Amino acid sequence: MIFTIFVVFSEIKSKEFETTLIFNAIWLVKHLSTKSLSLQIRPCVMSRIKKEVTIYDIAAQLDVSVATVSRALRDDPVVSVKTKKKVFDLAEKYGYQTNQFARNLRKQQTNTIGVIIPRLNSYFMAAVIAGIEQVANQAGYNLIISQSSESAERESINVRTMFNNRVDGLLVSLSYHTNNLDSFEKFAKKNIPVIFFDRTPESNTFTNIRINNVQSGYEATKHLLSKGRRRIVHVTVSSTESVYRERFRGYAQALAEFGVPLDMNLVYLGDLSPESGAAAAKFIHALPQRPDGVFVANDNCAAGCVIGLKAHGLRVPDDIAVVGFNDDPVSRIVDPNLTTIHYPGHEMGELAARSLINHLNGAADIMLTQTILLRSDLVVRESTG
Amino acid sequence: MIFTIFVVFSEIKSKEFETTLIFNAIWLVKHLSTKSLSLQIRPCVMSRIKKEVTIYDIAAQLDVSVATVSRALRDDPVVSVKTKKKVFDLAEKYGYQTNQFARNLRKQQTNTIGVIIPRLNSYFMAAVIAGIEQVANQAGYNLIISQSSESAERESINVRTMFNNRVDGLLVSLSYHTNNLDSFEKFAKKNIPVIFFDRTPESNTFTNIRINNVQSGYEATKHLLSKGRRRIVHVTVSSTESVYRERFRGYAQALAEFGVPLDMNLVYLGDLSPESGAAAAKFIHALPQRPDGVFVANDNCAAGCVIGLKAHGLRVPDDIAVVGFNDDPVSRIVDPNLTTIHYPGHEMGELAARSLINHLNGAADIMLTQTILLRSDLVVRESTG
DNA sequence: AACTAAAATGTAACCGATTACATTGTTTTT
DNA sequence: AAAAACAATGTAATCGGTTACATTTTAGTT
Numbered sequence: 060m061i062f063t064i065f066v067v068f069s070e071i072k073s074k075e076f077e078t079t080l081i082f083n084a085i086w087l088v089k090h091l092s093t094k095s096l097s098l099q100i101r102p103c104v105m106s107r108i109k110k111e112v113t114i115y116d117i118a119a120q121l122d123v124s125v126a127t128v129s130r131a132l133r134d135d136p137v138v139s140v141k142t143k144k145k146v147f148d149l150a151e152k153y154g155y156q157t158n159q160f161a162r163n164l165r166k167q168q169t170n171t172i173g174v175i176i177p178r179l180n181s182y183f184m185a186a187v188i189a190g191i192e193q194v195a196n197q198a199g200y201n202l203i204i205s206q207s208s209e210s211a212e213r214e215s216i217n218v219r220t221m222f223n224n225r226v227d228g229l230l231v232s233l234s235y236h237t238n239n240l241d242s243f244e245k246f247a248k249k250n251i252p253v254i255f256f257d258r259t260p261e262s263n264t265f266t267n268i269r270i271n272n273v274q275s276g277y278e279a280t281k282h283l284l285s286k287g288r289r290r291i292v293h294v295t296v297s298s299t300e301s302v303y304r305e306r307f308r309g310y311a312q313a314l315a316e317f318g319v320p321l322d323m324n325l326v327y328l329g330d331l332s333p334e335s336g337a338a339a340a341k342f343i344h345a346l347p348q349r350p351d352g353v354f355v356a357n358d359n360c361a362a363g364c365v366i367g368l369k370a371h372g373l374r375v376p377d378d379i380a381v382v383g384f385n386d387d388p389v390s391r392i393v394d395p396n397l398t399t400i401h402y403p404g405h406e407m408g409e410l411a412a413r414s415l416i417n418h419l420n421g422a423a424d425i426m427l428t429q430t431i432l433l434r435s436d437l438v439v440r441e442s443t444g
Numbered sequence: 445m446i447f448t449i450f451v452v453f454s455e456i457k458s459k460e461f462e463t464t465l466i467f468n469a470i471w472l473v474k475h476l477s478t479k480s481l482s483l484q485i486r487p488c489v490m491s492r493i494k495k496e497v498t499i500y501d502i503a504a505q506l507d508v509s510v511a512t513v514s515r516a517l518r519d520d521p522v523v524s525v526k527t528k529k530k531v532f533d534l535a536e537k538y539g540y541q542t543n544q545f546a547r548n549l550r551k552q553q554t555n556t557i558g559v560i561i562p563r564l565n566s567y568f569m570a571a572v573i574a575g576i577e578q579v580a581n582q583a584g585y586n587l588i589i590s591q592s593s594e595s596a597e598r599e600s601i602n603v604r605t606m607f608n609n610r611v612d613g614l615l616v617s618l619s620y621h622t623n624n625l626d627s628f629e630k631f632a633k634k635n636i637p638v639i640f641f642d643r644t645p646e647s648n649t650f651t652n653i654r655i656n657n658v659q660s661g662y663e664a665t666k667h668l669l670s671k672g673r674r675r676i677v678h679v680t681v682s683s684t685e686s687v688y689r690e691r692f693r694g695y696a697q698a699l700a701e702f703g704v705p706l707d708m709n710l711v712y713l714g715d716l717s718p719e720s721g722a723a724a725a726k727f728i729h730a731l732p733q734r735p736d737g738v739f740v741a742n743d744n745c746a747a748g749c750v751i752g753l754k755a756h757g758l759r760v761p762d763d764i765a766v767v768g769f770n771d772d773p774v775s776r777i778v779d780p781n782l783t784t785i786h787y788p789g790h791e792m793g794e795l796a797a798r799s800l801i802n803h804l805n806g807a808a809d810i811m812l813t814q815t816i817l818l819r820s821d822l823v824v825r826e827s828t829g
Numbered sequence: 830a831a832c833t834a835a836a837a838t839g840t841a842a843c844c845g846a847t848t849a850c851a852t853t854g855t856t857t858t859t
Numbered sequence: 860a861a862a863a864a865c866a867a868t869g870t871a872a873t874c875g876g877t878t879a880c881a882t883t884t885t886a887g888t889t
Contacts, residue, residue, distance in 0.1 A: 113845055124869045129846060139867060154630075156608050160554070161845035164545040164874045179573055185564040192591060201609060204589050206577060223541050224586060245539075333773060362777045369779075388718060392747045394754075394779045498875055509839045514876060524837060546875035549844045 112153045121145055132157065163225075171201040172415060173221035173229045177209045177258065181359065182387045183404045184232075187256065190408025191230060198416045200227070207234040209330075215242035222246065228415045233258040235298040235330075240264065252418050252425055256411045259430075261301045266425045268411050270435040272302050275400045276309020278437045279354050279382045282398065284317045286443055288352030288380055290325070294339040294364060295356040297328040306356050306384065331356060333363030340367025343379070352380045358387035358399055365393050365442065376444040386438055395441030402435035497540045506530055517542065548610075556586040557800060558606035558614045562594045562643065566744065567772045568789045569617075572641065575793025576615060583801045585612070592619040594715075600627035607631065613800045618643040620683040620715075625649065637803050637810055641796045644815075646686045651810045653796050655820040657687050660785045661694025663822050664739050664767045667783065669702045671828055673737030673765055675710070679724040679749060680741040682713040691741050691769065716741060718748030725752025728764070737765045743772035743784055750778050750827065761829040771823055780826030787820035 114128040121128070123142065131138045131146035132155075138146075149155075163169050172195055176184055188204065195202050203226065207214035214234045221229055222245050229246060231253060240260055246253045247264060259267035283291050293310045295303045311321050327342050329335030336355065340363075343350055353368075355361035361383030365375050373379050375395055383390055383399040390397035410431065417423040499513040506513070508527065516523045516531035517540075523531075534540075548554050557580055561569055573589065580587050588611065592599035599619045606614055607630050614631060616638060625645055631638045632649060644652035668676050678695045680688045696706050712727050714720030721740065725748075728735055738753075740746035746768030750760055758764050760780055768775055771786035795816065802808040 111845090115845075125846080126848075126870075127868055129848085137867070142867080158549070158845050159609055160545045160549040161874090162847075164543070164549055165845080165847045167874070169545070179564065179570040180567065182565065185570075188564055189591065189593075196590075201588060201605070202590070203586060205581075205587070206574065208574075220586070224544055333777065359773075366777065366779075388744075389774060389777055392718070392751060392774055392778050394751075496875090500875075510876080511840075511878075512838055514878085515838090522837070527837080543875050546844085547877075550875085550877045552844070
């Protein structure tokens with residue numbers, strides 16, 4: 060059956076509007092029963108009927124099949140150069156956008172990477188995210204970022220959400236209180252790659268990217284010891300997560316090496332916030348025998364602690380030397396500037412994203428890699444004299 | 445035609461594995477031609493054939509239609525309680541997950557909100573994001589976050605990406621250098637809601653959520669003036685974006701009110717980083733007539749500036765008083781603590797997300813709202829004596 | 830029992846891109 | 860000139876939920 064169709068418009072506002080109308084007309088003809096003889100449609104109604112340009116529209120316009128259009132748009136070498144050009148031009152003209160859902164549905168993959176972090180409130184995390192984003196954007200991947208707010212429960216909800224959204228891969232930094240990896244099981248079962256960074260689990264089922272926290276903790280403490288300090292407080296968090304446990308281990312190791320007995324009364328457990336640092340300062344001030352050094356497991360907390368110590372009349376570093384961790388910009392703001400452990404956030408993010416994407420592309424298999432350790436360095440500033 | 449099928453397994457590892465096998469068998473029967481009489485399949489091959497549980501599987505298992513399953517899973521009241529329970533139970537048992545792409549494809553909406561921010565490096569932004577995330581999560585929306593890195597170009601690429609990913613709505617804080625809103629046109633055309641927050645455009649095509657920057661700049665400057673300071677430097681950024689222009693306007697207004705002539709030689713343009721603050725301090729120190737006050741357009745920069753001023757031997761606030769902006773935690777770390785303008789990041793994020801989602805739900809129409817102003821307050825601390 | 834209204838469920842088209850396989854047209858080989 | 864090889868394009872099934880409309884079942888009424 061062959062139709063001849065006259066489309067008469069009473070008002071055409073713009074080229075683009077005309078396009079819409081024509082597409083709508085084509086669509087209507089395709090879908091209407093042959094019974095209707097007359098038809099009156101207001102533009103607004105029409106535009107509601109169909110508003111997106113699809114490969115079907117392009118195919119109809121050029122009188123080729125959707126398959127050809129689909130192939131042309133993906134630059135498949137099997138399509139002739141001439142056809143490709145026609146398709147590209149028309150797609151350009153009508154501002155065609157591929158519908159990602161149709162593609163994802165069909166391809167069973169999403170081009171999306173999930174990122175789960177404890178909190179977005181540190182310079183370090185911002186740097187990591189920036190690194191991840193840079194690599195992901197470049198490779199055409201989307202990012203879904205969510206925060207666990209240091210809660211194991213929220214974390215596992217986020218993991219589930221990521222799973223439901225069928226992310227192609229997951230980059231995770233664990234919360235303080237994560238005590239099992241059950242929620243990640245699903246990913247393992249479906250062979251969806253998961254890479255942990257910074258706050259990594261002790262289990263070795265997944266790939267980890269981190270620094271040597273034992274060593275860094277050791278160096279921080281050793282630095283204090285080498286400055287002659289012997290009564291050293293460690294301010295950290297009570298966490299099931301390995302990072303802080305390892306920093307503590309390094310602290311203990313250094314003490315042992317210098318023959319200083321480990322005194323658990325000198326270990327202050329808080330939440331590593333600036334407020335917690337202030338509380339630690341109070342704790343230190345109240346100790347019967349005044350300590351002469353503090354190793355704080357993060358800079359924000361260390362800054363709070365330094366301010367607290369000064370408020371209690373203690374001089375830093377003369378009375379008490381302080382070492383932080385992270386090389387957060389705050390370490391250069393607080394007076395005196397903090398001696399701290401520097402480690403590369405941006406690089407860590409880049410590396411994590413790149414590893415994941417290479418794995419997804421089949422360029423490398425991360426399952427072969429168990430752990431990647433990045434360098435971390437002690438940066439000596441005023442707070443240790 | 446009625447088939448009776450015997451499925452014989454040589455090895456069943458677990459209940460779940462059995463489920464997979466049965467589903468595969470059902471699927472095979474549905475899809476195989478009647479010609480094949482014999483069939484041998486290895487489990488690994490089978491699991492590749494079909495690995496996700498779909499509503500079709502559940503429907504087949506319960507001997508109801510997919511429509512019923514679909515409706516039951518969405519808790520449609522039209523489905524009987526009994527059937528619903530059966531469906532829920534089986535879905536639970538087999539760990540069914542709805543395929544978002546299929547749903548999105550069909551529903552023509554994504555349940556995703558795009559967020560574009562200049563940078564993720566300030567406490568304020570982290571707070572905003574946290575606020576957005578809280579509301580979005582609660583309402584079952586996903587978030588795609590991306591950074592423009594203060595570049596107008598990156599920003600418009602991000603906008604395009606968001607558009608291609610068919611976000612349901614967009615929350616944007618503009619970069620320093622955005623000079624036109626062309627890239628957002630697409631959204632306007634398709635009636636996809638866009639809400640700007642904090643760094644909002646001057647145009648009133650879209651809804652804006654922000655504080656009164658003119659007023660805040662005015663108050664900050666007036667505070668310095670009321671402390672007797674008359675030669676006041678303003679440290680800001682050369683930006684096309686209105687926020688900083690308005691803070692400057694407030695600064696100029698306050699000066700005018702106190703009869704102090706506006707001297708453009710006292711306006712220092714940098715990038716508002718801590719380093720830029722240090723540079724501003726150097727600039728101030730080098731000025732022929734020493735200023736006695738500084739109003740810096742953000743706290744991070746102000747902190748850098750304070751440190752720089754101290755390094756140049758100037759006493760804060762005695763020689764020179766400093767006011768920042770944002771009430772970033774750093775304002776309470778730097779010595780002396782910064783007088784600053786506090787404004788609610790978390791609330792701003794919440795409000796932006798909630799407005800957007802209400803609009804999407806049809807509960808409210810944001811197009812009716814032009815601008816929402818949030819309160820901002822001067823917080824007086826040591827840096828102004 | 831007959832009839833009607835309401836409740837529950839089923840059927841099938843649809844969203845838009847992908848791709849195995851089939852078909853057609855064109856060039857090269859024997 | 861016939862056969863084979865290759866290039867270009869087309870056909871139609873597929874991904875998995877959603878929903879308008881159709882059909883069946885149940886409950887309620889006279």
